[in-house]
Every structure is written in structure tokens, then in C-alpha cells.
Amino acid sequence: MSAPQKTARRSLLVTSAALTSFALAAAPAFAAPSPTPSGSASSSASPSATPPANMSTVGGARLGQAGTQVNLASGVPVLPKDISARSWIVADAESGEVLAAHNAHWRLAPASTLKMLFADTLLPKFPSTTEHKVVPSDLADVGAGSSMVGIKEDETYTVHDLWLGVFLRSGNDAVHVLSAMNGGVKSTVAEMNEHAEELQALDTNVVSPDGYDAPRQVSSAYDLTLFARSGLQKKDFREYASTVTAKFPGETKKNKKGKKVRGTFEIQNTNRLLSGDSDVDVYPGIAGVKNGNTTNAGATFTGVVEQGGKVLLVTVMNPEKDEHNEVYKETAKLFDWGFKAVGKVEPVGELVPPKGAQTSAQPGANDNGQAGGASASPSASASGKPVAAAVEEGSGGIGIALAITGGVLVLLAAGAFLVNRRWPLPDLVRRRH
Secondary structure, three states, rough: OOHHHHHHHHHHHHHHHHHHHHHHHHHHHHHOOOOOOOOHHHHOOOOOOOOHHHHHOOOOOHHOOOEEEEOOOOOOOOOOOOOOOOEEEEEOOOOOEEEEEEEEOOEEOOOOHHHHHHHHHHHHHHOOOOOOOOOHHHOOOOOOOOOOOOOOOOOOOHHHHHHHHHHHHOOOHHHHHHHHHOOOOHHHHHHHHHHHHHHOOOOEEOOOOOOOOOOOEEOOOHHHHHHHHHHHHHHHHHHHHOOEEEEEEEEEEEEOOOOEEEEEEEEOOOHHHHHOOOOOOOOEEEEEEEEEEEEEEEEEEEEEEEEEEEEEEEEEEEOOOOOHHHHHHHHHHHHHHHHHHHHOOEOEOOOOOOOOOOOOOOOOOOOOOOOOOOOOOOOOOOOOOOOOOOEOOOOOEEEEEOOOOOEEEEEEEEEEEEEEEOOOOOOOOEEEE
């Protein structure tokens, strides 16, 4: 390509990005209204039978339309017909292109998939070796019936232990301990809402940091996919999300000799596409991300998979079919479709970048725990360095490696952002036996 052609192409990209930025800034005012106040957790999180007429258009006008959005054409495979989820999305993690979606911006109860935003917000705060002794107030606000990893009062845990509890066992007790370390639930919720806005996840309203059913607590398949895409640019996020099994500290007890000892117990990731189950096989190339299930939300799940050099993100919310592991079965079918369709189907929208994207001389993912690969907050900065494979050995002898080299975001002009069309993730998953 000649120099004049390159200049013209760059000018076109800058102009396009500026228009995109303007449109995205304007859209929330009319496309993403605040959740309707509700008097109870049950009524707040129970969706109507049909999606609202007006949904957010962040990422493209098609994504704000109700029903299934896909550009079927010659050579494009037909979507699976037995997907019962109220909302779902299939996106290319590298380019940000949304290949297909169904009610992508429908605000629904997120359950524990909201922990992706929790992790994306708090992971940079504490080194993994930091120790914390749990006091009763740390666990005072854990909801009844919550999923727990088994944290005990007066015991000391490392931050690494706590994050394993969050990702593998979806432990609300671990979430509340980390929130206490961060100044409490109230301040943590405020930071999560602020970070969601920075990521342009404008369907999301956080009330409880663990995703426990609460009045006005909502998110969307689109937003959950943004959280996953941002979080996966953190090395530690990738490690925790891809860990199958781990040892967790137990309770200190006296042995037969009267000596205090503290053993460990094994915890397994509850993401069934990662760990498998009686009726669900481990999905080839899976590397996380997060699952959830509550009375009001039903089952929710966001997953990331690499196959054949392509990396896809799929989010599924609240399948209507009441079958065992249905959310994973429907997710697997959408992954199957996505890998057949990618490169053939015209996108129906895109995953937008954060507001505060920073310039990087060489597109590079951030390896220091900061969100978004580029700065997603005033205190964050882009490293511009490739990220080495992050490997976490499970006790069963299976290691999952997830590496990201290349940032998502490129600043093209003042206030104008465009997703970098090269976001390579080589060696996303390696299984070692």
C-alpha cells in the first residue's frame, strides 16, 4: 500500500472512530434508562416474558433490537434452533465483532457472573501474597443460601486463596472478605459501578458485589461479555479463571498430640465446560470464564474458547429449559456455531472499548493486573508488553494456560477510540497430562 493510500486509510479510520465515539457517548442518554425501582429482590430480578421495546444501542443499533440478530447468507451456518436462553451473545474476542446475539441488552439479574466485574475492579488492589485475618464483620452481610468456599473466622488467608475461592467455588464469603479489605461492601459496589461505566457497560447496576439477588441489580449479556474481555487481559484473572482444581486452607485444629495444625481441602471449578460433569464434556479450548445461578437470575454463564487460532466469547443468560446443566449445553452449541461462522458471517455489532483507552506504541496487553489492557481508570497505564502464558496447575495434574499478547484498544485521535482489529491470544489453552 502506497504512503498516500495509508494516509487516506488512517484518516478514514480516525473519522469513523470519532463518529463512533460520538454515537456511543450520546446513546446512553436515551437507550439505557436506569432500572425501574422495585420493592423486593424477587420482583426486581424477575424479567417480563418479553424484552423491553427500547434497549441500549451501545455497540450497534442491531444489538438494541429484540429477538435474534444474525446476518445469514450463503456459506453461513444456521443457528442452533433449540437455544432457549432469554439473552445470549457470540463475539470474536480479538476483533470485538458480535457475530450473533439475542436480546443482547436485555437487563436481567446476573447472578455470580457479576463476579467478573468484581474481579476486574479489585484484582489490581492487593498483591496475591497479602494476608488477611478474617473477623466476624467481614462475613456479616453474606446472603442466606449463598455459595461458599468455606472461609472461617479468625483464620488467615492470602489474597491468592481468596481469589481461588471466588473463581472456583463462586464463594460469596470470599467476595465479602475481599470487599472488607477494600473498605467495605458500599465502597466496593461504588467502585464496581464506576468501572462498569468506564467499560461502557451501561446496562449494569451493581447492588451486591457477589451477584446475590438484590433489588435493582441487573446486567446484560452484552455487559457481561465486556467484563470478561476486559478481565481476560489481566494475567491473574486468566490464571484464576482457568484453574480447574486447587487446594484451599482449612480450619486450624489440634491434632492428637495437642498441636495446632491446619490442613487443606480440594476445591473444583464449578464451570462445567472447564471441569466437566456427568452430562457435559470439557469443551475443547475452554479457559474460563464465570458461571452463576440464583433463584431470580436462573443460570448464567460467560465462557472463552480458543480453537484454530480464533478466540470467541459466549454469554448465555437464563435458559428457559429446566434441564441439568442447560446453560452449558446451550453455550457449547453457540460456540460450535461461532467457530463455524467466524470469518464468514457479517457482524451485527461490536464490543466497544472503555472510555479511557490509552495510546500504546505497540499493541500490547497489560500484565500488571490493570483493567482493559489499556488504562481503564486514571490510575491505570498500558504496559505495551506481551504477556507470557499463565499456568495454574490443578491438583488433578491438568494445567490450563491462557496468554494474551496485544491490546484491545488503540487511541486514534483525541476522544476517538477504535477497537484494534488484531488482538492475538496465542496459546490460549494448553492441556498437560
